[in-house]
Amino acid sequence: MLLTAVLLSLLAGPSVAASSNNPEVYYSIHYAGGGCETRVGGDSSAVSVKGYVTGENYEGFGPPPSDNMTCLEAIPCQVDPFSSDDCTVEHNFTIDVVTGQLVLVEPESPGYNLSECHIGGDWFGDCNWVYKTLDEIKAELELLLGDYSPDLEARNEFIYLAFYEDDSCTDLATIVTSLSGQTLSVPKAMNNPSLTCAEASLCAVDPAAGICADRVDGEDTVNLDAITRPASSNVYQCDASNEDVGQEECNEYTPTDCIKSSLYANCHFRYLSGDVLGMNPRLLLGETTEPVETTAPPETVDSSSSFALVADSRWLWTTVFATVAVIVA
Numbered sequence: 590m591l592l593t594a595v596l597l598s599l600l601a602g603p604s605v606a607a608s609s610n611n612p613e614v615y616y617s618i619h620y621a622g623g624g625c626e627t628r629v630g631g632d633s634s635a636v637s638v639k640g641y642v643t644g645e646n647y648e649g650f651g652p653p654p655s656d657n658m659t660c661l662e663a664i665p666c667q668v669d670p671f672s673s674d675d676c677t678v679e680h681n682f683t684i685d686v687v688t689g690q691l692v693l694v695e696p697e698s699p700g701y702n703l704s705e706c707h708i709g710g711d712w713f714g715d716c717n718w719v720y721k722t723l724d725e726i727k728a729e730l731e732l733l734l735g736d737y738s739p740d741l742e743a744r745n746e747f748i749y750l751a752f753y754e755d756d757s758c759t760d761l762a763t764i765v766t767s768l769s770g771q772t773l774s775v776p777k778a779m780n781n782p783s784l785t786c787a788e789a790s791l792c793a794v795d796p797a798a799g800i801c802a803d804r805v806d807g808e809d810t811v812n813l814d815a816i817t818r819p820a821s822s823n824v825y826q827c828d829a830s831n832e833d834v835g836q837e838e839c840n841e842y843t844p845t846d847c848i849k850s851s852l853y854a855n856c857h858f859r860y861l862s863g864d865v866l867g868m869n870p871r872l873l874l875g876e877t878t879e880p881v882e883t884t885a886p887p888e889t890v891d892s893s894s895s896f897a898l899v900a901d902s903r904w905l906w907t908t909v910f911a912t913v914a915v916i917v918a
Contacts, residue, residue, distance in 0.1 A: 612791075612798065612800060613643045613722065614640045614722075615640070615641055615643065615684060615720045616640045616641075616720065616721050616722070617703075617718055618726075618732055619718045620636060625718070625719045625732075627731055627734035635733045635735050635867060636660055638733060640763065640766065640795070641720075641794075643691075644683065645683065645797070648679055649680045649681075650667070650677070651663060651713050652666060652676060652678065653678055655714075658715070663675075663714035664716060665768055672771070684720070706718075723764070727761055730870040730873060730874070731870070733866060747767075747768060748767045748769055748862060748863070750764070750765040750766075750767070750858060751763070751765075751858060752790040752793070752856045753856065754786045755857065758858070758859050762785070762787040763790040764794075765793045765794055769862075771815075772812050773812070773813040773815075774810050775792070775852065776792050777805060777809045778804050778854065779806060780806045781804060781805075781806070784855065786853060786856035788804065789804060789852075789853035789855065790853050814826065817862040818841065821841075821843075822844055822862060822865050825840070825841045826839065827839040828852075830851040832851075834849055836848070836849075844865045844869075845877045861873070
């Protein structure tokens with residue numbers, strides 16, 4: 590009888606736990622393959638990871654259901670609904686922790702357990718997916734391992750901005766996800782040094798989170814523009830606020846660079862492209878003993894993107910000057 594009562598209460602819709610001063614961030618990990626357990630060359634391959642703040646309302650977008658839509662083709666809609674004309678199906682949802690369990694809070698699927706591996710479905714092609722806390726990811730970084738055939742080029746569209754509590758980039762605080770060429774508008778919180786990096790950078794994971802009104806510097810936002818450099822495993826990024834901390838506005842970052850943040854007072858950051866993260870997820874914790882390699886084809890720059898043109902021209906002239914210097918020497 591007790592079990593029946595519990596099941597009926599879940600089906601009727603769980604009550605949302607009271608919001609704490611520090612809402613949690615859970616990360617949805619999507620996989621191509623047979624499940625949510627990765628092995629390079631094995632049954633499944635991590636495709637993307639994206640953070641959501643508990644208690645917040647989200648609008649998710651995906652392509653129409655299709656037997657021909659793969660996870661790799663569909664999942665960019667989750668990160669940027671403007672990434673494709675196929676991102677037309679809207680779905681509103683909220684996640685929250687109820688009696689110690691992460692659930693979907695919505696009329697359609699009340700009490701839906703998000704911490705379990707869900708196989709396939711129509712929402713993002715043939716993706717399998719599961720939600721994990723950052724601590725769970727740090728304890729089992731193999732959750733983010735990727736396979737490299739045939740999806741390397743597609744996964745390289747993803748860019749991960751990792752924030753850290755320390756200046757050696759080993760104490761991971763948050764992960765912010767974008768697509769190459771996408772502009773992220775995030776709030777600054779440099780005027781509130783009492784915040785930990787995790788507390789401040791939560792507002793980069795979800796700038797609209799209710800708690801951020803008391804954490805950020807008013808209406809002060811910054812546009813982050815980044816593109817991947819597949820041939821070198823690097824990320825090229827422009828951020829006007831860099832000059833506030835004595836850095837160049839535009840920089841090319843290697844996977845091992847650890848940089849003082851110009852957005853959040855107690856943060857450092859590093860950039861990882863999708864293929865680098867999939868090949869060596871331990872870079873998230875600053876473990877750089879394993880070599881980082883990539884076999885991705887050279888990037889084709891979209892001539893319609895002014896940022897891409899500026900970034901590519903700066904990179905090209907840097908390469909030309911370096912080559913001339915070698916020849917002269």
